[in-house]
Amino acid sequence: MKKDDCFYLGKIVKKYSFKGELLAKLDTDEPDLYDNLDAIFIDLRGNLVPFFIERAQLHKSELLRLKFEDVETEADADALLKCDLYLPLELLPKLEGNKFYFHEIIGYKILDKNFGEVGVIKAINDSTAQSLFEIDRNGIEILIPMNDEFIVKVNRHNKTILVNTPDGLIDLYLEG
Template sequence: MDFYEVGQIINTHGIRGEVKVKTITDFAQERFQKGKIVYLLMPNEYLELKISDVRTIKQFYLLTFEGYNDINLVERYKGMKLGINEKQQQKLGENNFYYHQIIGLKVVDENQNELGQVIEILSPGANDVWVVRRIGKKDLLLPAIHDVVKKVDIENGKVLVELLDGLDD
């Protein structure tokens, strides 16, 4: 079964098993609801968890899981990722993609010159930034905006980009 990250447990909160979660999803309100299932992603296995209580504090979600009502039961999960399985993924609109669909794609410019491969996606603010690993050069940082990303072709594993002045040194 494939899992996709939606959050990370960054700390415990209080003594009743509540955990503080940093979200890694655009669908946090849908993912983190009472009764929903998430998976604790461990190195060689996963643990299915049912959310029994949810509240927010600043930009974080505070979650409690069924059967984990004590800090001693959840403390060991600090730093671990929470995920969903592929059946739980939302359908996306046209020209919208999940990170896992973009990471690994080849990046080519308008002249079909291969620039590298997307290895990571950063979310620093107004738009995402795709980190493109290049051979013999430092990584290229591409803003994921329509002026730069012209076409994403998941089936053929390519992204067509237009390098605006100043993007490549």
């Protein structure tokens, strides 16, 4: 399994017991979707290794308490601390309406209600306080905040996202 075929689920943050149990912080708004997993991929030194789960249950609402098969001791658990967790993309819950996963919209066209066709999404910048669409318009990079108030409609069939940005926002990038 390659990382490109998977999504990041979270990170193992600490040990829970002396019997090899671990706590993972999940990168999701709905952690309860993942409390009955059979297996998970753990990133061990750049390789995704499958681990089978004996039991998994939510712990204090945001952490997932995991007991893996063949992880029986504190030393076994220590080896997995701070490791990233991944699952195959097909296990992602399907999103509808104007909700989307960042990886899913790469290559979508951005259309603005007033401006018209803006360009194609080449990446999502989520390293800032607010995530940004990184759009390529014939070699010019345009950044549009991923603000719910700006996103009018996500059309998965046509691979377009209709936005309504404030007047002049797109023009700022085009004025030479």
